[in-house]
Amino acid sequence: METYPITIGKFTRHVPLIEPLPGTRIPLVELLGDVEFVNAAADALLAHVPAETEILLTSETSPIVLAHALAERLGKPYIVVRKKRRPYMEDPIIQEVESLTLGVGEVLWLDRRMAEKLLGQNTVLVSDVVSSGGTMLALERVAERAGAKVVARLAAFRQGSGPTKVPVTTLGDLPILQTT
Numbered sequence: 143m144e145t146y147p148i149t150i151g152k153f154t155r156h157v158p159l160i161e162p163l164p165g166t167r168i169p170l171v172e173l174l175g176d177v178e179f180v181n182a183a184a185d186a187l188l189a190h191v192p193a194e195t196e197i198l199l200t201s202e203t204s205p206i207v208l209a210h211a212l213a214e215r216l217g218k219p220y221i222v223v224r225k226k227r228r229p230y231m232e233d234p235i236i237q238e239v240e241s242l243t244l245g246v247g248e249v250l251w252l253d254r255r256m257a258e259k260l261l262g263q264n265t266v267l268v269s270d271v272v273s274s275g276g277t278m279l280a281l282e283r284v285a286e287r288a289g290a291k292v293v294a295r296l297a298a299f300r301q302g303s304g305p306t307k308v309p310v311t312t313l314g315d316l317p318i319l320q321t322t
Contacts (some may be wrong), residue, residue, distance in 0.1 A: 143217055150313055153182035167319040171271050171299055173204050183298040184211035187217040190311045192293045196263040199285050209268040221259060224251045240276040250280050257288035269297040275306030307315045
């Protein structure tokens with residue numbers, strides 16, 4: 143299997159190159175289960191968290207471990223926005239996502255009880271990989287609809303070179319490789 147090296151500080155991980163679409167290969171960043179990789183990313187992102195941060199907001203699934211590691215280091219809580227409705231949700235905030243990466247529409251769901259925890263809070267949005275920024279923009283809209291003030295947008299990596307829908311601080315860039 144062909145791999146691609148990703149370096150964060152002194153830490154390097156060789157990740158597999160996958161082909162999500164015919165003729166297009168990308169490095170697969172899989173944070174789930176990779177404690178060393180998550181800790182390296184969280185340690186590096188810590189310097190980009192504003193001092194006024196009160197809470198972190200992330201989405202399912204892969205970015206959860208990164209948000210958890212950051213929250214632990216900061217001593218701050220975090221909230222997870224779901225990608226499908228759960229039976230326990232009461233009066234959720236619902237936000238559609240414009241995601242070029244996935245090629246399909248998605249919806250974010252935030253239970254009203256979780257939304258109340260964001261009210262008036264200085265919030266940092268956390269993701270693993272940002273491409274077009276569609277999911278990050280939807281996450282920001284959820285935060286704002288809950289009454290939060292977004293003070294930073296952080297992601298471990300930026301995939302591709304096109305513009306993002308919102309500015310995001312990242313640790314590094316990942317390529318989109320075209321095969322012919």
